[in-house]
Amino acid sequence: xxxxxxxxxxxxxxxxxxxxxxxxxxxxxxxxxxxxxxxxxxxxxxxxxxxxxxxxxxxxxxxxxxxxxxxxxxxxxxxxxxxxxxxxxxxxxxxxxxxxxxxxxxxxxxxxxxxxxxxxxxxxxxxxxxxxxxxxxxxxxxxxxxxxxxxxxxxxxxxxxxxxxxxxxxxxxxxxxxxxxxxxxxxxxxxxxxxxxxxxxxxxxxxxxxxxxxxxxxxxxxxxxxxxxxxxxxxxxxxxxxxxxxxxxxxxxxxxxxxxxxxxxxxxxxxxxxxxxxxxxxxxxxxxxxx
Amino acid sequence: xxxxxxxxxxxxxxxxxxxxxxxxxxxxxxxxxxxxxxxxxxxxxxxxxxxxxxxxxxxxxxxxxxxxxxxxxxxxxxxxxxxxxxxxxxxxxxxxxxxxxxxxxxxxxxxxxxxxxxxxxxxxxxxxxxxxxxxxxxxxxxxxxxxxxxxxxxxxxxxxxxxxxxxxxxxxxxxxxxxxxxxxxxxxxxxxxxxxxxxxxxxxxxxxxxxxxxxxxxxxxxxxxxxxxxxxxxxxxxxxxxxxxxxxxxxxxxxxxxxxxxxxxxxxxxxxxxxxxxxxxxxxxxxxxxxxxxxxxxxxxxxxxxxxxxxxxxxxxxxxxxxxxxxxxxxxxxxxxxxxxxxxxxxxxxxxxxxxxxxxxxxxxxxxxxxxxxxxxxxxxxxxxxxxxxxxxxxxxxxxxxxxxxxxxxxxxxxxxxxxxxxxxxxxx
Amino acid sequence: xxxxxxxxxxxxxxxxxxxxxxxxxxxxxxxxxxxxxxxxxxxxxxxxxxxxxxxxxxxxxxxxxxxxxxxxxxxxxxxxxxxxxxxxxxxxxxxxxxxxxxxxxxxxxxxxxxxxxxxxxxxxxxxxxxxxxxxxxxxxxxxxxxxxxxxxxxxxxxxxxxxxxxxxxxxxxxxxxxxxxxxxxxxxxxxxxxxxxxxxxxxxxxxxxxxxxxxxxxxxxxxxxxxxxxxxxxxxxxxxxxxxxxxxxxxxxxxxxxxxxxxxxxxxxxxxxxxx
Numbered sequence: 001x002x003x004x005x006x007x008x009x010x011x012x013x014x015x016x017x018x019x020x021x022x023x024x025x026x027x028x029x030x031x032x033x034x035x036x037x038x039x040x041x042x043x044x045x046x047x048x049x050x051x052x053x054x055x056x057x058x059x060x061x062x063x064x065x066x067x068x069x070x071x072x073x074x075x076x077x078x079x080x081x082x083x084x085x086x087x088x089x090x091x092x093x094x095x096x097x098x099x100x101x102x103x104x105x106x107x108x109x110x111x112x113x114x115x116x117x118x119x120x121x122x123x124x125x126x127x128x129x130x131x132x133x134x135x136x137x138x139x140x141x142x143x144x145x146x147x148x149x150x151x152x153x154x155x156x157x158x159x160x161x162x163x164x165x166x167x168x169x170x171x172x173x174x175x176x177x178x179x180x181x182x183x184x185x186x187x188x189x190x191x192x193x194x195x196x197x198x199x200x201x202x203x204x205x206x207x208x209x210x211x212x213x214x215x216x217x218x219x220x221x222x223x224x225x226x227x228x229x230x231x232x233x234x235x236x237x238x239x240x241x242x243x244x245x246x247x248x249x250x251x252x253x254x255x256x257x258x259x260x261x262x263x264x265x266x267x268x269x270x271x272x273x274x275x276x277x278x279x280x281x282x283x284x285x286x287x288x289x290x291x
Numbered sequence: 292x293x294x295x296x297x298x299x300x301x302x303x304x305x306x307x308x309x310x311x312x313x314x315x316x317x318x319x320x321x322x323x324x325x326x327x328x329x330x331x332x333x334x335x336x337x338x339x340x341x342x343x344x345x346x347x348x349x350x351x352x353x354x355x356x357x358x359x360x361x362x363x364x365x366x367x368x369x370x371x372x373x374x375x376x377x378x379x380x381x382x383x384x385x386x387x388x389x390x391x392x393x394x395x396x397x398x399x400x401x402x403x404x405x406x407x408x409x410x411x412x413x414x415x416x417x418x419x420x421x422x423x424x425x426x427x428x429x430x431x432x433x434x435x436x437x438x439x440x441x442x443x444x445x446x447x448x449x450x451x452x453x454x455x456x457x458x459x460x461x462x463x464x465x466x467x468x469x470x471x472x473x474x475x476x477x478x479x480x481x482x483x484x485x486x487x488x489x490x491x492x493x494x495x496x497x498x499x500x501x502x503x504x505x506x507x508x509x510x511x512x513x514x515x516x517x518x519x520x521x522x523x524x525x526x527x528x529x530x531x532x533x534x535x536x537x538x539x540x541x542x543x544x545x546x547x548x549x550x551x552x553x554x555x556x557x558x559x560x561x562x563x564x565x566x567x568x569x570x571x572x573x574x575x576x577x578x579x580x581x582x583x584x585x586x587x588x589x590x591x592x593x594x595x596x597x598x599x600x601x602x603x604x605x606x607x608x609x610x611x612x613x614x615x616x617x618x619x620x621x622x623x624x625x626x627x628x629x630x631x632x633x634x635x636x637x638x639x640x641x642x643x644x645x646x647x648x649x650x651x652x653x654x655x656x657x658x659x660x661x662x663x664x665x666x667x668x669x670x671x672x673x674x675x676x677x678x679x680x681x682x683x684x685x686x687x688x689x690x691x692x693x694x695x696x697x698x699x700x701x702x703x704x705x706x707x708x709x710x711x712x713x714x715x716x717x718x719x720x
Numbered sequence: 721x722x723x724x725x726x727x728x729x730x731x732x733x734x735x736x737x738x739x740x741x742x743x744x745x746x747x748x749x750x751x752x753x754x755x756x757x758x759x760x761x762x763x764x765x766x767x768x769x770x771x772x773x774x775x776x777x778x779x780x781x782x783x784x785x786x787x788x789x790x791x792x793x794x795x796x797x798x799x800x801x802x803x804x805x806x807x808x809x810x811x812x813x814x815x816x817x818x819x820x821x822x823x824x825x826x827x828x829x830x831x832x833x834x835x836x837x838x839x840x841x842x843x844x845x846x847x848x849x850x851x852x853x854x855x856x857x858x859x860x861x862x863x864x865x866x867x868x869x870x871x872x873x874x875x876x877x878x879x880x881x882x883x884x885x886x887x888x889x890x891x892x893x894x895x896x897x898x899x900x901x902x903x904x905x906x907x908x909x910x911x912x913x914x915x916x917x918x919x920x921x922x923x924x925x926x927x928x929x930x931x932x933x934x935x936x937x938x939x940x941x942x943x944x945x946x947x948x949x950x951x952x953x954x955x956x957x958x959x960x961x962x963x964x965x966x967x968x969x970x971x972x973x974x975x976x977x978x979x980x981x982x983x984x985x986x987x988x989x990x991x992x993x994x995x996x
Contacts, residue, residue, distance in 0.1 A: 013503030085334030113640025180850035181827030185324035213532025215643035276530035
């Protein structure tokens with residue numbers, strides 16, 4: 001009797017996660033349905049036009065998507081080369097002592113709340129960019145600053161996932177390479193990295209997914225106001241930044257504004273979910289080869 | 292001595308570098324290798340520089356010179372030669388009455404009667420309403436140290452009535468004081484208490500659920516389709532952006548479950564809580580957010596418990612639950628707790644979902660339960676950072692130091708726990 | 721300044737190019753000791769390896785056979801905490817001299833490992849890669865074909881050279897590893913129990929292959945299988961642990977002599993199966 005109550009609770013705990021997912025899909029789906037059913041916006045306009053001004057009933061999500069694309073691209077331009085280099089250094093070159101010193105530093109970097117990174121972007125990176133490129137060129141809020149700092153945030157994620165993949169490559173492959181007269185670099189870059197490629201790809205994809213969903217850095221430093229621009233030194237609001245700004249104010253329920261954040265959220269959810277599923281597939285493939 | 296000199300079965304002419312050429316070729320490859328080694332090292336150093344710059348920037352903002360101007364100098368507020376800090380409650384109220392208009396006094400009285408306010412609260416009011424210190428300008432630490440003379444000259448020239456003083460924005464008063472719209476008097480007390488309330492309830496909700504789910508998946512679940520879906524689903528949930536959880540919380544806890552989260556069905560009827568934007572809503576949202584993390588960590592800890600322990604217990608005739616409760620959980624607990632602490636550090640730093648769920652922009656009263664309005668430390672940092680004035684940036688810097696200190700202590704706790712655990716294991720073997 | 725440039729010139733000529741003093745001896749180890757941390761794995765070994773012969777190193781497991789083999793191409797350098805004392809002369813030059821480049825040593829002394837370890841690349845790429853990084857210029861297809869033919873693998877893989885090497889069977893993988901090693905045309909090939917992970921038929925193929933290859937290469941093979949040593953090798957070295965568990969050379973000579981009229985009692989005990 002007692003045991004069955006306990007088992008019931010345990011099963012319920014396990015089911016919570018399913019409920020959460022269903023909740024997300026239901027809530028996002030329902031409010032988005034209201035959004036598109038309101039008659040003020042249709043799906044084609046939503047996905048293909050470049051003006052987002054709820055005040056005059058213009059709901060083209062492209063400026064928000066574009067800003068997200070800009071910050072994500074900049075972040076990955078920073079995080080992928082740096083993260084992979086750090087991973088190669090840690091796994092192939094660093095002594096055990098250097099590793100035990102460097103890994104905690106990266107863990108600290110990964111553990112800092114994103115709002116602190118946002119603060120860093122606004123009060124350090126933006127002034128730095130403005131002093132390099134000129135105050136006329138770089139606006140106070142800009143996607144470059146947010147993107148670069150986001151890259152620093154994602155660097156530890158990519159480096160630690162990639163390093164795990166590199167370390168999982170069996171020693172025998174490295175020995176085979178050295179026995180052919182390869183140098184350390186040739187072994188690392190031409191044997192170990194390709195052997196760990198699916199694991200590294202998974203790391204990149206998780207990084208991209210993280211960058212797309214990242215909120216506080218862009219909310220603080222990228223700008224408040226949708227703008228369709230490819231200039232990284234101009235202000236532009238991302239999908240996540242927009243959700244935070246709209247919901248941070250006093251939002252009346254059942255307004256089209258309120259519904260719009262659910263539509264944006266739905267798009268965001270599908271993009272990140274797809275990326276995560278792909279990433280897990282890559283990890284699975286990597287495991288199958290070496291375990 | 293080379294391969295091609297010999298009459299051999301090698302039809303392909305040897306075109307690999309030999310002798311001197313071989314040495315030159317290898318030397319060149321080593322040069323390329325050194326360049327790349329340098330680049331790899333440089334990338335690692337860039338990471339360290341980024342961390343250093345981040346910390347430097349925060350410290351630089353949190354300390355420095357300020358130019359302060361008081362509307363009424365505190366020295367003139369002595370009563371019978373007793374300085375302001377040592378006056379009694381009643382004397383402070385009389386000072387307030389002397390300087391503040393009747394209308395404002397009535398409004399303050401209607402918010403909370405003076406008779407019910409603490410001395411600290413009234414002292415705070417005297418500072419805010421009477422002395423009204425105003426920070427005209429603030430400088431960063433590095434400027435303050437290296438350009439002190441220029442700054443002093445600038446103050447004398449532009450603000451003759453202001454005083455230049457060195458201010459540590461992070462100070463005991465900053466921790467003790469509630470939020471205030473006057474930067475010189477603002478503190479993080481409400482934010483810290485808010486964070487503690489939110490996190491406590493988050494743990495209360497998430498820990499049993501997370502552990503329960505982990506036990507279910509590791510000990511009870513057979514390998515069938517449903518359980519595999521649950522497992523995959525948990526892994527995918529761990530990658531959902533936190534802001535999505537905020538949207539979920541807004542729709543479910545704030546709106547749909549408003550009677551519950553605002554406390555109305557429990558008979559709590561606090562006029563300050565107009566809707567479901569309460570500590571409880573925030574906690575439940577964060578609980579859902581950290582749940583996948585908690586489950587995955589707890590699963591790993593449970594999986595690490597050796598099979599022999601379970602078999603030993605079953606051999607004595609114990610039931611499944613007795614085995615889990617008396618043998619599996621105690622040995623898995625340190626690992627579970629370490630994972631929990633990591634999940635909590637994640638929750639403490641979360642900002643976006645709480646902003647969406649509806650953290651209040653201005654809370655000057657301590658939160659006193661699950662149905663209070665709330666703000667948290669990171670939300671407070673966000674709000675201060677988005678203000679244009681420099682002084683709020685200084686405040687945000689100081690608040691970040693508090694937040695980082697909190698996180699650091701938590702992680703140190705996790706490390707200690709891990710070390711103690713591994714020692715105990717060694718002790719057993 | 722002059723001195724400086726002189727040493728520079730020397731270091732770029734790490735292995736002097738000269739005719740060996742003893743034309744029949746390729747590798748000569750003198751007083752070699754190998755340590756892993758505090759543990760001495762190999763003790764005071766002196767041995768001369770004959771050119772274009774197969775030398776087998778036999779002995780009970782854990783006696784340091786593989787460790788000794790790995791000193792010949794400086795593979796022990798890759799194990800943290802290991803340390804080699806003594807001298808190993810290759811074509812008359814000590815490869816443990818400070819200014820000798822292990823990359824060059826390994827380029828000239830190839831190795832095949834106990835477990836087949838092909839790269840997770842295509843069959844073609846497995847053979848071509850080593851040659852490419854070592855600056856091969858010429859007809860790569862021909863080199864790959866020739867190496868695969870020499871390794872007696874060509875007929876089995878010629879139709880799917882672009883397939884992943886991991887799709888091959890264990891025996892095929894090991895022959896691919898041999899093809900990979902000979903593609904860079906080394907002067908010596910070290911083989912660390914190359915057939916131990918294979919079935920008898922694959923083992924036979926590898927042994928035939930060794931007899932074929934020894935016309936062009938010097939081969940040193942480590943094996944725990946005495947029949948194998950007796951079948952394929954020209955010379956046999958017998959290693960054994962002393963009381964500190966360090967491997968030492970008990971007997972070395974032509975295989976016929978070692979197996980039929982061993983000079984040492986311990987060798988006789990071992991090959992007649994009285995211990996081991």
